[in-house]
Amino acid sequence: MSGYAHFDIRIPIGALFALLGGILTVYGAVTWSDQALYQRSESIVINFWWGAVMLIFGGSMLYFGRRAMKRLKVSA
């Protein structure tokens, strides 16, 4: 039972998407008024909006992953 118990897979998923999403959101906010950049994405500031979606996904994965690991420690 070694592999899984050490750390919950939701932690790396959460970390990856929180990081990627965070970077994209900030980049999207900085480039918000760059019309030339967003011409190809139908004038949607896709970096900001999709970055935010990923940030929320990553954050909730981290939350549930950490909660599961705490429970594991308590029961052990």
Next chain:
Amino acid sequence: MTHLTPIDYILMLVYFAVVLTVGWMLRRSTRTSTDFFLSGRSIPSWVAGLAFISANLGAQEVIGMGASGAKYGIATSHFYWIGAIPAMVFVGIFMMPFYYGSRARSVPEYLKLRYDEKTRSLNAISFAVMTVMSSGISMYAMGKLFNLLLGWSFDVSILVAAVIVLAYIFLGGLTSAIYNEVLQFFLIVFGFVPLVFLGLRAAGGWSGLQARLAQISVERGFDPGALTHAWRYMDDPSRNPIGVEWFGLAMGLGFVLSFGYWCTDFLVVQRAMAADSMAAARRTPLIAAFPKVLFPFLVILPGMIALAVDWHAPGFASQVGIAGGQGIIPPKIDPITHAALLDQTGRVVLDYDLSVPMMLIRFFPSGMLGLGLTALLASFMSGMAGNVTAFNTVWTYDIYQTHIKKGASDQHYLWMGRAATVGGIGLSILAAYVATSFNNILDLLQLIFAFVNAPLFATFALGMFWKRTTGHGAFTGLLAGTIGAAIHHGVSLAAGSVVGVKGGYFGAHIIYRSELGQTFWTAIVAWTTCFVVTIVVSMLTRPRPEAELTGLVYGLTPKPHEADLPWHKRPTVLAAVVLAAALLLNIVFF
């Protein structure tokens, strides 16, 4: 060529860093060979399920299915709704009890338990060669693509990808590969959902896409709906772009190839074997089937959209160095004259494999482009990793432990597994350099499956469901099936193909409308040959006593209980739901 900005590289580096950290953190929990090869049989079913689907979501899937979307339209979803779902349900419901229940550590080892050593060795050796080759093809495709798109050096991209994959498998074994496959699953979803959203918006929604594809369909000499209907034009090979009729499709793809892959390929079955219980192992392919039902919208639609939209700014195509072609799909370029290739009718040949990459470049600004390309890189790497983990297990358990060094310590086999990881990746790199160019990676892989995998399902089905089947029968049947495939391939040819690797080397007596048609029928011939020969030889040889077959054959194995599970964890309930969903989608896109 497209130039990436620092933000794109930062996103890629974040992914690489997380991947390597996962491997590093798992190194301490990889102490025995069971940890390394089977994740200590401790993976929960949803993780195993996503890894099951991701191991298959390599380059051939993302690039190849997009390419097929542009070539064949929505009918490409046959590779999912008929060419995957029924087989995934079957392996979960009916076959997993034998794979997981027999405690076999690999698919070839099941063959050893059920039949004999020679059947296992035949399967193990052909599988080992095939995985190394697939991994090499994956690398080759990656090196070529990133060279073309971004001007990266072919050698450097292959080397970097190989070193990263090597590092995380070496450290964390199968668990590491599975964790990274799950990461890659989410990356593909997050990278491709906005692509489809933006693409459909630009194409005027589904109805706008349908209207544009109707014109293209007519230009190609089909009825207007041929690219947007899955079944309507399947009555005759000449009426649909796949060039195959419903029977060849349903039997060749839907039955023989699909069951041969999903039910017997250790690459995917290994993920289910790593699950933490019998019920979890049975649920693994069923959980995988849920995203699989929806994948056509993620990987096929981009290819179809690529035909129907234009570059966002006039002259942009020439900026990226790929003018001409149709939609945003560039023409195939003659490597010598640097002019667009033309077919016999004088029409420009499209480089379909570039459909998905062009979609990323067309719709994603810096930032999202980095994410999309990272998703693509991840799919290449995890395709490689899936092959390498399957290879090191089969090599260590089925070849090394069986034929080279029996009875060594567990630590020795763990060491061997790590050495085989290095060796397997080395051989893959070699294969990548040997790989030659094919228009559609999918066609080549399907061809290889047809020769080696197509007869396999007959061997497994007979072994699991007919206790009279003998080892001699299975072995002879497998050989006969593979030879049958080669003979059929040798006497047939797809219209417009040249005699040689495409078939016809014994004389082109049967002409198919398309290569896929030829591949499907090759599979049908292989399966039937193997089925018949196995039965005949089994009847002539002595059966094994029934007592030895408990846990290996249906009827001699107690049925797994699921009544004590809540309804949403029962394999049969999941199976019914996912089959109904696939049926519904077939009707909607009929």
